[in-house]
Amino acid sequence: MTLLTQTSEDSPFFNPSKFFSEGPTWEILNLTIQVYAVVAILLGIVLILLFNFVLKVHFRKIINRHKLPPNTYNGIKFFLRIFSVTLTIWLILGILQIEGSFLWIIIGIFTTALTFASMKTINNFVAGIWIAINRPYIVGDYVKIGKTIGIVKNISTTYTQLIHNDATISYLPNLECLSSTILNYTWSLSLIQRQIYDLEKNLEKIIQIPEVNEKNIEENTKIQLVGQIKADIEEQKLILKEIEIFEEELEKADKDGERVKHDFSDYAQKGKIVNYVFNLELPKDFDGNEGKLTSICAKWSKEFNFRPQWDLVDITSHFVYQFTILTPDPLDIVYYLDDFVTDIYMSIYQV
Numbered sequence: 001m002t003l004l005t006q007t008s009e010d011s012p013f014f015n016p017s018k019f020f021s022e023g024p025t026w027e028i029l030n031l032t033i034q035v036y037a038v039v040a041i042l043l044g045i046v047l048i049l050l051f052n053f054v055l056k057v058h059f060r061k062i063i064n065r066h067k068l069p070p071n072t073y074n075g076i077k078f079f080l081r082i083f084s085v086t087l088t089i090w091l092i093l094g095i096l097q098i099e100g101s102f103l104w105i106i107i108g109i110f111t112t113a114l115t116f117a118s119m120k121t122i123n124n125f126v127a128g129i130w131i132a133i134n135r136p137y138i139v140g141d142y143v144k145i146g147k148t149i150g151i152v153k154n155i156s157t158t159y160t161q162l163i164h165n166d167a168t169i170s171y172l173p174n175l176e177c178l179s180s181t182i183l184n185y186t187w188s189l190s191l192i193q194r195q196i197y198d199l200e201k202n203l204e205k206i207i208q209i210p211e212v213n214e215k216n217i218e219e220n221t222k223i224q225l226v227g228q229i230k231a232d233i234e235e236q237k238l239i240l241k242e243i244e245i246f247e248e249e250l251e252k253a254d255k256d257g258e259r260v261k262h263d264f265s266d267y268a269q270k271g272k273i274v275n276y277v278f279n280l281e282l283p284k285d286f287d288g289n290e291g292k293l294t295s296i297c298a299k300w301s302k303e304f305n306f307r308p309q310w311d312l313v314d315i316t317s318h319f320v321y322q323f324t325i326l327t328p329d330p331l332d333i334v335y336y337l338d339d340f341v342t343d344i345y346m347s348i349y350q351v
Contacts, residue, residue, distance in 0.1 A: 056076070120173070131174055136182045137182065142184075145160070145162070151163045151331065151334065163331075186272050188271055189244070268328050277324050297309065300340050
């Protein structure tokens with residue numbers, strides 16, 4: 001008994017291999033190009049781009065509807081790009097029906113050329129993946145990367161985009177960001193709660209040190225440590241309470257349809273606060289400076305939503321004051337910080 005088998009070439013159904021090989025061709029530089037294959041590749045790329053666009057619009061609507069952080073959409077775009085590139089390569093290789101041996105040769109040549117020609121791009125791409133996974137900062141955070149300070153506007157596959165206080169925008173390669181010191185001024189409520197918990201635990205340990213065993217810690221030092229930790233705990237609790245009260249009022253105003261006193265930008269994140277700290281050198285006149293700085297900070301509390309704080313931290317040829325600005329919207333720092341500092345100098349020096 002003989003079994004008859006039907007090859008793919010004799011199949012009555014559509015045969016892609018036969019369709020592309022027997023179609024019209026173009027002769028360009030002694031190269032034979034299958035017209036149908038080129039058309040299929042171009043059509044496939046258009047469909048992939050269209051599919052990518054539809055998905056981004058769909059996810060954008062979902063994010064806006066549920067008021068998710070801007071970084072969510074940025075991460076979705078990041079992985080959609082990777083998916084689109086992978087799908088495009090798979091489509092091209094599938095239509096051209098490259099054999100395994102030739103495929104590995106092409107991949108080897110392409111990888112070698114890409115490595116030498118685009119080493120920085122590859123490194124930035126890898127660094128972008130690391131940033132997306134570990135999240136040292138997200139879109140909307142107010143950060144200092146190396147010596148560059150600003151709001152994270154966008155995190156792409158190869159660079160991080162920052163908005164500076166003068167409203168200019170810079171593009172930092174992700175590899176440069178990864179190799180630099182990153183200082184994130186944006187705090188979450190959970191971070192503040194964690195800091196309070198750690199401070200209270202440290203306070204308990206210091207208080208429980210027996211008097212007879214105090215060989216390394218003198219009594220005065222112990223009293224100073226306890227006082228400093230208690231002050232830090234109260235300061236953190238005050239910040240936490242102010243943020244919670246502010247968000248409750250904001251939610252109530254939003255539910256009641258009332259107009260809030262401040263219009264927030266897309267960079268404001270629920271449950272987060274920007275805690276920006278900087279120093280200024282001012283003349284050695286504590287009594288004179290105290291009244292002026294207190295008045296200026298009270299004056300600017302409306303713009304930042306919270307009253308800026310100041311503290312004398314060092315004495316050199318001048319008094320060194322540390323200023324702390326709390327605001328739920330990092331764009332407030334971009335708009336008002338320079339004017340706030342100018343107001344301080346004009347008041348102190350009576351310009």
